[in-house]
Amino acid sequence: MxxxxxxxxxLIAQLINFGIFFFIIAKFVAKPFTKFLNEExxxxxxxxxxxxxxxxxxxxxxxxxxxxxxxxxxxxxIIFAQSKKEAQEMKGELVxxxxxxxxxxxxxxxxxxxxxKNILYREVKDKIVKTSLIIVEKALKESLDESSRxxxxxxxxxxxxxxxxxxxx
Amino acid sequence: MKINPxxxxxxxxxxxxxxxxxxxxxxxxxxxxxxxxxxxxxxxKFRGLDWGKARFEIDKSVIAGVIxxxxxxxxxxxxxxxxxxxxxxxxxxx
Numbered sequence: 251m252x253x254x255x256x257x258x259x260x261l262i263a264q265l266i267n268f269g270i271f272f273f274i275i276a277k278f279v280a281k282p283f284t285k286f287l288n289e290e291x292x293x294x295x296x297x298x299x300x301x302x303x304x305x306x307x308x309x310x311x312x313x314x315x316x317x318x319x320x321x322x323x324x325x326x327x328i329i330f331a332q333s334k335k336e337a338q339e340m341k342g343e344l345v346x347x348x349x350x351x352x353x354x355x356x357x358x359x360x361x362x363x364x365x366x367k368n369i370l371y372r373e374v375k376d377k378i379v380k381t382s383l384i385i386v387e388k389a390l391k392e393s394l395d396e397s398s399r400x401x402x403x404x405x406x407x408x409x410x411x412x413x414x415x416x417x418x419x
Numbered sequence: 420m421k422i423n424p425x426x427x428x429x430x431x432x433x434x435x436x437x438x439x440x441x442x443x444x445x446x447x448x449x450x451x452x453x454x455x456x457x458x459x460x461x462x463x464k465f466r467g468l469d470w471g472k473a474r475f476e477i478d479k480s481v482i483a484g485v486i487x488x489x490x491x492x493x494x495x496x497x498x499x500x501x502x503x504x505x506x507x508x509x510x511x512x513x
Contacts, residue, residue: 379509383502390482390498399450402483406496407460 442490445473448497450481461485465494 394402445468447453447461453475462470468489478486484497495503 375510379506382509383506387482387499387502390502391479394483396451399483400454402498403449403451403453403485404457404460406484407457407464410464410496412464 443469443472444490445470446488447473447475448478448481448486448488449475450479450483450497451477453485457485461487 453461458475465487468487480499482498482502484500486497486500487494
C-alpha cells in the first residue's frame with residue numbers, strides 16, 4: 251500500500267472525516283432540507299387543492315347566480331305582468347269613475363241650467379204679467395169714463411149669478 | 420184693582436154686540452156713486468145681507484163694478500178683482 255502511495259492512516263483519518271461529515275450532513279442538513287422540501291410540496295399540493303376547490307365553488311356560484319338571475323327574471327316577468335294587469339284594471343276603474351263623475355257633473359249642470367231656466371222663466375213671466383196688468387189697468391182707467399164705468403158696474407151687478415168666491419180676511 | 424162683575428159683564432156684552440154689529444155691516448166700494456137701480460139690484464141679488472145699515476163708498480182703484488165687504492168677508496165683483504183673478508190664472512198657466 252505504501253508502494254502505491256496510499257497512506258493507511260491518512261485514509262482511515264479521511265474515512266473517519268468523511269463519516270463524521272456524512273453524519274453531520276445527514277443529521278443536520280439533509281434531514282431538515284428534505285423535511286422542508288416535503289413541506290413545500292405539501293403546501294403546493296394544498297394550494298392546488300384549494301385552487302381546485304375555489305374553481306369548483308366559483309363554478310357553482312356562477313351556476314347558482316345564473317339560476318338566480320333566471321329565477322329573478324321569471325319573478326320580475328310575473329310581477330311585471332301582474333302590475334300591467336293591475337294597472338289595466340286600475341285604468342279601467344279610473345276611466346269608469348271619470349265617466350261616472352263626468353256624467354254626474356253633466357247631470358248637475360243640466361239640473362242647474364234647468365233650474366236657472368225655470369227661475370228666469372218665472373221672473374220673465376212675472377214681469378210680463380205685472381207689466382200687462384199695469385198696462386191693462388191703466389188702459390181701463392184711462393179709457394173708461396164715468397158713464398162707461400157706471401154701465402159696466404150695472405152690467406156686472408145685473409149679470410151676477412152668485413158664483414163669485416167669498417174671501418175671508 | 421177689582422172691576423165690578425156687573426160692569427165687566429155689561430162691557431163684555433157691549434163689545435160682543437159691537438163685534439156682531441161690525442160683522443154684519445155691509446160696505447160697498449165702487450168707482451163711482453151707485454145708482455138706485457144698482458142698489459136695488461144688489462139688494463135683490465144678496466138678500467141674506469143686512470142692507471139697512473149698508474155704507475156705500477167710492478174707491479177709484481176698483482175701476483168698475485163693486486166690492487162688497489161684510490165684516491171680514493169680501494165679495495169682489497170689480498174689474499180690479501177680475502184683473503187680479505186673471506193674474507192668478509196667468510201665474511197658474513205653465
